[in-house]
Amino acid sequence: MKTAIIKYNAGNIRSVLFALERLGVSGTVTDDPEEIRSADKVIFPGVGEASTAMQYLRQKGLDKLIVSLQQPVLGICLGLQLLCRHSEENDTTCLGVFDVEVKRFQSPVPNLLKIPQIGWNNIAGLHSTLFEHVPENSYMYFVHSYYAALSPDTVAITNYVINYSAALQKDNFYAVQFHPEKSADAGARLLESFLKL
Template sequence: MKTVIIKYNAGNIRSVLFALDRLGVEGVVTDNPEEIKAADKVIFPGVGEASSAMRYLKERKLDQLITGLKQPVLGICLGMQLLCQHSEENDTNCLGVFDVEVKRFQSPVDNLLKIPQIGWNNITGLYCTLFEHVPENSYMYFVHSYYAALSPYTVATANYVINYSAALQKDNFYAVQFHPEKSAGEGQKILENFLKL
């Protein structure tokens, strides 16, 4: 099985490679369109800023490539947000796989919750094969200032300031706001479930 990690100058790739290695899978990091198209599984991770990431993808025509992929695709963190329609982060038009708006957390003045959310948070309403044998209320590791609003594509929910999408799914596209590669055993199980799709 060939598993490709899309390279687009957004951090976090090394930890994904380590997580795959723990599952006995060798990931290939590439922005080569032919390699991406030939992969059995595609992982689209990222930590960074939406507009510069989209610029990198468009310059290499990876935006068109990603939306046309037919194999299972997993977006992680920024990767999930870029699969949405639009992000408030620098007013960025994204890939539009999910017809969902990405918005910035607005913490009330009297609220002690800090933006960005950094740390462990539980996920609920788990609904899709990605979460098979993952217990309801499992804790995952999050680092983000922006969130995908709840929508018909929501297959897991988290709460920080408000309820938002912890995971999305549409056809062969799966996406998680948290970092499964940094989320201990349950996160590892999610990656394993993705690789089995």
């Protein structure tokens, strides 16, 4: 099985590669359209800023490529946000796979609920094959200041300030706001389920 990890100017891609290696799967980190198109599975991870990430994707022609993919695609963190329609982060038009607005957290109690959310939080309302082996209310590791609003594509919910989409799914596109590669056993189970799709 060939697994492509989309390379663009967003951090944290290596940790996804290492997580796959722990599962006995070798991934290829690439921005080559043919390598991505020919992969059995595609992972679109990232930590960074939406507008510069989208600029890089457009320069490389990866924006049109990603939305045309037919194989299972997994967006992680910034990858989830870029698969949405629009981000408040620098007023960025994103890829539009999910018709969802990405908004910045507005903490009602700044000293209590800090932005960004950093740390472990539980996920609930799980309804996707991604979560087949992940128990309800499992804890996952989050690092983000922006969130995807709830929508018909929401397949998992978490709460920080408000309820928001911990995961989205539409057709062959799956996306999670948390970092499965840093989320211990539950995260490893989710990655295994994705690889078996």
